[in-house]
Amino acid sequence: MRFFMLIGFNLLTALSSFCAAISANNSDNVEHEQEVAEAVAPPSINIEVKYDVVGKESENHDSFLEFYAEDTATLAYNVTNWEDTNITIFGVNGTIVTYPHGYPVADITGASIGPYEMEVNGTSKFGQDVTLNLPEGQYFLIPFLLASRFDEIVRIAAPPTLFEIVSPPISFFNPQFLSVQVIFLAIIGGVSYYYMKSKTNQRPSKKSATVKKVDESWLPETYKK
Structure with missing residues (x-):
């Protein structure tokens, strides 16, 4: 009896050690995944990005801005630096995805701007032209700004804009x-x-008048033909 109790105790001890090892291994994996996620995630930056689509201003942000194929959308940016250090805006790009599924369909061609040196709490304004060479449909326009902070390059997402390509009149x-x-x-x-x-074919045809010969026997000779 004691022999079986000793075997059971040893089995429980081994299982406890095994579970502790698995738990420690899982903890190490979770910490490693968090480190990888932090390394891959883009650096955060406290920048406020606003923009208007020139000529397409709308108070309702849920409504679609209408364009024709190959139209050019002009984005007028208003950027404010809420960081505790100066930053520099030096480029713009972005992407266009389908609505509502979010499939990427086009990239916004990157362009150099400025560079704009922004002081703490400072504001910069600039523009960007985007050619909408797309088929008819509904889309999201998602612009990005490229900025530098110290020796760090950051990509700043601007709010998306709903727009629609419609057929021209x-x-x-x-x-x-x-x-x-x-x-x-x-x-x-x-x-x-x-x-x-x-x-014309249904009109009755005129009958030709027949010339009747007149009896001229009673007329004087001077009146006879």
Whole structure:
């Protein structure tokens, strides 16, 4: 009996040691994952980024701004530095994703700006042109600013903007519209022609008058032909 109790005690001790080792290993893995996440995550920076789309101002941020394909959207930025040190804004880029699924469809071409040296609590204003070479549909525009703080490069996301690419209105002189007009006028002309022709064929024909010979026997000789 004591022999079996001794074996059971040894098994419990071994299981306890094994569980403690697994727990320590899991703890090490969690700490390692946190270190990796912190290393990969972009550095945070206390910068306030606002911008307006020139000519498309809207009080409702949930509404879609309308553009035609290959239009140019001009972004007017207003950036405020809430850091406790000076920073420098030196570039802009961004991405465009579909709404509502969020699939990337285009990159905003990076461009150099400034550089703008921003003091603590300072504000800078500048612009960016974005060509919307996209098919019809609904999208998110997500701009990014590139800034430097000491020797550190940071990428600052600006608020996304909803916009929609719509079909342009058909011009009266558009070739497709003109072809429709020509076909329509041809149909009207053809129907009018056949209608007038049928009316002409239905008119009664005038009978030619027959010349009756007049009895001239009773007329004097001077009046006879």
